[in-house]
Amino acid sequence: AQTVTQSQPEMSVQEAETVTLSCTYDTSESDYYLFWYKQPPSRQMILVIRQEAYKQQNATENRFSVNFQKAAKSFSLKISDSQLGDAAMYFCARMDSNYQLIWGAGTKLIIKP
Amino acid sequence: ETGVTQTPRHLVMGMTNKKSLKCEQHLGHNAMYWYKQSAKKPLELMFVYNFKEQTENNSVPSRFSPECPNSSHLFLHLHTLQPEDSALYLCASSEGIYSNQPQHFGDGTRLSIL
Numbered sequence: 001a002q003t004v005t006q007s008q009p010e011m012s013v014q015e016a017e018t019v020t021l022s023c024t025y026d027t028s029e030s031d032y033y034l035f036w037y038k039q040p041p042s043r044q045m046i047l048v049i050r051q052e053a054y055k056q057q058n059a060t061e062n063r064f065s066v067n068f069q070k071a072a073k074s075f076s077l078k079i080s081d082s083q084l085g086d087a088a089m090y091f092c093a094r095m096d097s098n099y100q101l102i103w104g105a106g107t108k109l110i111i112k113p
Numbered sequence: 114e115t116g117v118t119q120t121p122r123h124l125v126m127g128m129t130n131k132k133s134l135k136c137e138q139h140l141g142h143n144a145m146y147w148y149k150q151s152a153k154k155p156l157e158l159m160f161v162y163n164f165k166e167q168t169e170n171n172s173v174p175s176r177f178s179p180e181c182p183n184s185s186h187l188f189l190h191l192h193t194l195q196p197e198d199s200a201l202y203l204c205a206s207s208e209g210i211y212s213n214q215p216q217h218f219g220d221g222t223r224l225s226i227l
Contacts, residue, residue, distance in 0.1 A: 009153065033213050044117075045203065045218035052213075091156070099211055100169070103155035 002027050004094055006104035013082045014112050020067075021077045021107045023092030030054075033095040034068070034075045039106075040088040048090070051075065079109075087111045116140045119204050119219035126194065127227050134189040134222045136204030142217070144210045145187040147179060150201040150221065162187060163210040191224075199226045 004025045013019035025034075036048040051059045051068050058066050063080045075094075079086055092104040117138045126132050138145065147159040161169035162181040176198075178190040187204055201223050205216040 004155070035215060037218075042220075044220050045205075047215045047217075050215060095213060099213065100158060100161075101156075101216065105153055105155050 002094075002096060002102055004092055004102050004104040006090075006092055006107050008107045009105070010108040010110065012110040012112055013079075015084060016081055018078060018080045019082055019109065021079075021090050021092075021109065023075045023077070023104055025073050025075065025092075025094045025102070027073065027094065027096070029097055032097070034066075035093045035095070035101070036064070036066070036075075036077045037091045037093060038086075038088045039091065040085075045091070049077065082111050084111050084113060116217050117204060117206055117219035119202075119222050121222055122220060123223045123225075125225045125227060126191070128194055128196075130194075131190070131192045133191065134202055134204075134224075136187040136189075136219055138185055138187075138204075138206040138217070140206055140217060142206035142208055143184050144207045144212070145181060145184070146205040146207075146216065147187065147189055148203040148205065150203055156203070160189075161210060168210055194224075194226045196226050199224055 032053045034051045037045050038048045039045040049059050049061045049064050065078045067076045089106045091106045093101040120135045143164050145162045149157045158171050159173045160179045165181045176193050180188040201221045203221045204219045207216045208214045
């Protein structure tokens with residue numbers, strides 16, 4: 001079965017520091033899309049960042065960047081200069097060849113003031 | 114973001130009740146989705162609609178009945194639910210089911226079955 005694994009159920013980081021959330025996946029496909037979504041407590045799931053597998057360059061969005069290792073099937077999210085508003089559940093997802101999202105179980109990120 | 118709106122935000126119902134969840138999107142999208150989110154588990158895709166036609170039913174029990182009258186509205190009718198159906202139900206929309214563009218989500222309906 002194609003799966004997405006987030007091995008860290010919970011992570012904590014001091015405000016203003018950097019944290020990396022891990023994500024690995026299993027697929028035999030060569031072309032696909034990867035996503036990180038953020039779900040703050042009692043609020044909407046929103047897209048953080050998106051990566052196309054055929055692009056070698058790692059995607060970045062302001063303080064958020066990814067480390068995409070295609071051969072290792074790894075797609076980690078780095079959050080720099082962590083802020084209190086970054087506290088949320090973070091979900092990694094891969095879009096399969098049927099354009100459906102396969103989700104990880106999520107990582108709860110706690111920001112310590 | 115108010116692109117996808119879900120009502121109600123919270124719902125408590127008995128196992129014999131009938132209720133409906135509503136989702137509306139204002140993004141001009143053609144595809145809409147229902148997901149079930151349970152704690153510490155990946156999101157489970159339930160139903161997919163494209164141009165108001167159902168394209169996916171992921172072996173969902175018949176006590177969940179979706180309805181999509183147009184591309185902007187999606188309902189989930191609930192009847193004779195079980196305690197294990199308690200979860201957060203998320204609606205999402207996207208440009209289309211064959212698009213690699215991201216899905217946009219609503220706030221969800223927190224459903225509790227007594």
